[in-house]
Amino acid sequence: MQVRKLAAFAALPVVAALALSACGGKGGDSASSSNGVVRIGIAEPQFLTPADTNETSGSQVLAALFAPLVDYDENNKPYEVQAESITTTDNKTWTIKIKDGWTFHNGEKVTSDSYINAWNAAAYKGSSQNAYFFSQIEGYDAVAPADAKATPTAKTLSGLKKVDDTSFTVTLTAPFSDFKTMLGYTAFYPLPAAAFDSDGAVKKDFAEAPIGDGPFKMDGTWQHDAEISVTRYDAYKGTAPHISGADFKIYQQPSAEYADLLAGNDDVMKQIPTENLTTADGDLGDRFLQSPASTFQFLSFPTYDKSFANVDVRRAISMAIDRQQIVDQVFKGSQKAAYSFVSPVVAGYRDNTCGANCEYKPADAKTLYQQAGGPAKLTISYNADGGHKDWVDATCNQLKANLGVECVGQPEAKFADLLTKVQKKESVGVFRMAWVMDYPSMEDYLGPLYTTKGSSNYYGYSNPDFDKLVQDGREAKTSDEAIAKWQQAEDILAKDMPVMPLRFGQNSYGISTKVKNVEIDLYNRVNLTKIEYVG
């Protein structure tokens, strides 16, 4: 009797587990896998509207739902997808023709209005995250006055003109040779009329189930912090994907996703956490893959802080860091040591533009640091949610040993917290940043980051010569001329050292046994057209 009672109690949790797993609904492996749905891990997207999405999780989902005007080939040259042709004679006025007969997931036709309305909404008041990308279009100042409180004098960009249903023109304020390249960015997706309210703004609940024109459509709505499901859109006119759908599983913790990948509950993990890199080879074998990425990791000096005002202090700190050792031992070779300010993935990259300032010379660094009177205590601020502790601590240990200073890593909960402190000009010491390019152009590594009005110039760097060279490059007639100007601008950075390059990233990803042909592009997105399900 006693034994039987115990057995009954022991059975309870089993029953409960069975009952609970039954609640999972469509969660079962065999159910979702048999029809060719792949599961891809992402983080919770900030937004799912093209105008606001600028992080990798959101752009991954949008890449499934929307078709871009242009995409990029292996050499990062743009080729037309939804666009029929993109032409210009003077780099200032661009004519965009789109392919006829494409439809949104709700059956609506994709017309030139779909683009014009979406772009006008994104630029209006300059309040969307990606408004910066429309600032080169004529009439931007009227819809988004520099003074945020002023009322815009226009609702639409005067530079956008409809020609007919399948073509429109874009007039820029100044010639920009890489405008066609820029059009592949998330911000330039079209939106259906169903997305707008009567005022021409995007509806608030549109992001819960975006309607796009891409190879996949939403299956249900965005289940926050849980999952976003998409299924194949059969009326898609572009290259049809091999899979019948994708479940984007949302993870809060990379370590949790890694465990799921090992357990076979996740098919693609886009970025293996640094701490798991040492064991990933053994855990995954040939399912552990790497591909180039456009990430550029660097440490920035707050130039508003007197301690770092002297360029020799910045040079000395840069020379005291052994980049290769950190790459080899902390990242296990999964990233590349950076000695330039521009990623090797874009045209115009030159190796070692940083020169002597990035060379590891501990003895010289120490002498230089003492002569320049560098601070006795250094802090490196970083965001704690990104897995940066290991390399920041290692960097600090190198600075301690090589410069004879105190050095501590200072974690901030989120990257936004760090940026807020920087914007208030609080003392944060040296702080980490990273840049993933928006579109494959050398300009994208220079303009937003270091020009005086750059959207991501958080360190207060300002050099009129640099600003001029970047602008000259934009206005140059040919790409080669542009690159020559931008390379001169990069040389100024190497002299001024507002930041120190550390590493170029790579996608280190893991896949399950159920998928093949998994490619992750330079923007850390899985190529959903190529991925195949093998079961």
Next chain:
Amino acid sequence: MSDFETAAASELHSATPGLQGEPGAPGQPQTMESATKVRSAAADAWRELRRNALFWIALAIVLVILVMACWPSLFTSADPNSCSLNNQMAGPSAGAPFGYDFQGCNVWAHAVYGTRNSLLIGAGAAILAGVLAMVIGMIAGFFGGWIDAVVSRIVDIVLAIPLLLGAIVLMKRIPSDSQSLRLTALIGILGVLGWTTAARVVRSSVITAKQQDYVSAARMLGAGNGRIMWRHIMPNVLAPFLVIITIALGAFIASEATLSFLGVGLKPPSISWGSDIATARVHMREKITPLAVPSVFLALTVLAFIMLGDAIREAFDPKLR
């Protein structure tokens, strides 16, 4: 008068509640006549303790930890803060009996130097909590009435705040650049949130003690409240109070480690076992010693204080003999 008082005082030390009626046991009125022959409760307890092996083990560990906290350089000649990737995950060598961790820090030196902060916070919080508990418990138990009612409700309220949760919320507000400030704040927060159980013990001991005949006698002889509390009641409260505070000291050390593990306690460059464990955790599958060494240090320290408290409690409580 003075004769009586000394006798009463020495006798009162032994007036542990619950001893009444035990033949030959101290605490009964007749001991006044034969005070020299009968051992006091403290002496009795000491006799018990001496025979308790656990007590000696716990005491030995506590002593070693104390020495380690005061003079860490006796145990290691390495500098815990000099780490180099050249030593990453290196095996044991001279001066580093447990090898090096992922950042190339000496695991043993780190653990040894972590002792001071743990002990400092544990002891500091225990003293603060002890003082608060003693004063508040004494006042509530002795005066009774509405004072007791108010104080008891306050105790209930503080008791309802979970120690860790409260500490996490408060520690988040402490700036992270001043390490001495964080240490003081930890002591303050743990002490202020952790005094309640001890206060309850003190209060109930005071209530039992104040009903004793000798307290009435002292009062009739004209002793004031302060004198009665200090000389007649306090000695009776001391034993259970010390027991609970010793155990609390261990618990405070564990709490500090938990907070540091969660990243809201001490932060580098301060060395703490908790943050060492958190750092080593992610590389656990590659090498276990960086995780094991601070964990064992922490477990042994907490265990030692709890065992010590337990041994003392057993020695003082005749029912457990």
